[in-house]
Amino acid sequence: MTSSLSTQSEPTTTVATTSTWRRLAAAPATRIFGVLVLLVAAFTVLRPTSFATPANAANIAADAAILLVLAVGATYVILTAGIDLSVSGVLVFSGVIAAKIMQALGGDGIGVILLGLLGGLVAGAAWGALNGFLVAKARIPALIVTLGTLGMSLGSALLLTGGIDVREVPLTLVLNVGSGRVAGIPALVVIAALVALVAGVVLAGTRFGRYTYAIGSNAEALRRAGVDTARHLIKVYALAGALAGLAGFLSLARFATTTLAGHSTDNLQTIAAVVIGGTSLFGGVGTVVGSVIGVFIPTVLQNGFVVLGVSPFWQQVAVGAVLIAAVYLDQLRRRARSRG
Numbered sequence: 001m002t003s004s005l006s007t008q009s010e011p012t013t014t015v016a017t018t019s020t021w022r023r024l025a026a027a028p029a030t031r032i033f034g035v036l037v038l039l040v041a042a043f044t045v046l047r048p049t050s051f052a053t054p055a056n057a058a059n060i061a062a063d064a065a066i067l068l069v070l071a072v073g074a075t076y077v078i079l080t081a082g083i084d085l086s087v088s089g090v091l092v093f094s095g096v097i098a099a100k101i102m103q104a105l106g107g108d109g110i111g112v113i114l115l116g117l118l119g120g121l122v123a124g125a126a127w128g129a130l131n132g133f134l135v136a137k138a139r140i141p142a143l144i145v146t147l148g149t150l151g152m153s154l155g156s157a158l159l160l161t162g163g164i165d166v167r168e169v170p171l172t173l174v175l176n177v178g179s180g181r182v183a184g185i186p187a188l189v190v191i192a193a194l195v196a197l198v199a200g201v202v203l204a205g206t207r208f209g210r211y212t213y214a215i216g217s218n219a220e221a222l223r224r225a226g227v228d229t230a231r232h233l234i235k236v237y238a239l240a241g242a243l244a245g246l247a248g249f250l251s252l253a254r255f256a257t258t259t260l261a262g263h264s265t266d267n268l269q270t271i272a273a274v275v276i277g278g279t280s281l282f283g284g285v286g287t288v289v290g291s292v293i294g295v296f297i298p299t300v301l302q303n304g305f306v307v308l309g310v311s312p313f314w315q316q317v318a319v320g321a322v323l324i325a326a327v328y329l330d331q332l333r334r335r336a337r338s339r340g
Helices: 002-026 028-046 054-079 087-105 110-136 142-161 171-178 187-205 207-224 229-255 266-276 288-308 312-339
Strands: none
Touching: 028 288, 054 087, 054 187, 054 207, 054 229, 054 266, 054 288, 087 110, 087 142, 087 229, 087 266, 110 142, 110 171, 110 229, 171 187, 171 229, 187 207, 187 229, 187 288, 207 229, 266 288, 266 312, 288 312
């Protein structure tokens, strides 16, 4: 009898395992990971001695870290069928606030650094909450709102600094966070990985995450279920703003300056990374894992082009083209789902 039951369970286990592998293979994140592997392989073949080195790999990861923090926030926003073009300006503004606070306090202690971090986070969250309020309460399209706050935040940063970068950044911050390592891994990468991990768990396993998906899928149904969707949207945009503030602080640590003119394409790269990673611009579909993989596509492209000696102007063309391709593929997936 036991033998018979064991024999019957084997096909069931095999079918379940096969089904799991099929779902994994069909997942957008898996396909994007395949594209990333091909990109890395191509640049490795073309420049094996300069691209495929531990030092360059660490450089790619550090470059991706700041973009990843932005992409995590953008993932939440885009899942609600929204968009946030303001992250470049919010990053710069938050970095300026953090730098000004640390400059005013003086010194190199941990207390000064933590207060600078807090200032950057609050500044970013404030811009994000403003975005969310205007989108959710004033019912202004997110594209218009965040395009406006992009200009406002960047302009405010320039007013505060007179257009001159703040270069008085605590050396402790630069050495321990900007160029420091944890168990041989760049500290920036460790921080970004922790942010992605926490955000992924929250999105996949909490009520906040479920509401975020539901707003993008069917906001009216969620509203009828008694959920204050406007309040939730404000929280989502505030979260994205706070993460842009964190990215501004990390940028300070990495470059030891506010880099006022160094983030002009961050919003494009962030949206490209999230959409490339499988998050639908129409909302309700996407994962943080996909965005993590998607972040490395433009980062590896840019690094590879630098190694090959390609003009930086072509780098922007490539990222834009990849974004258009990702949106087109997203539309194809939507049509396939609607037919199925």
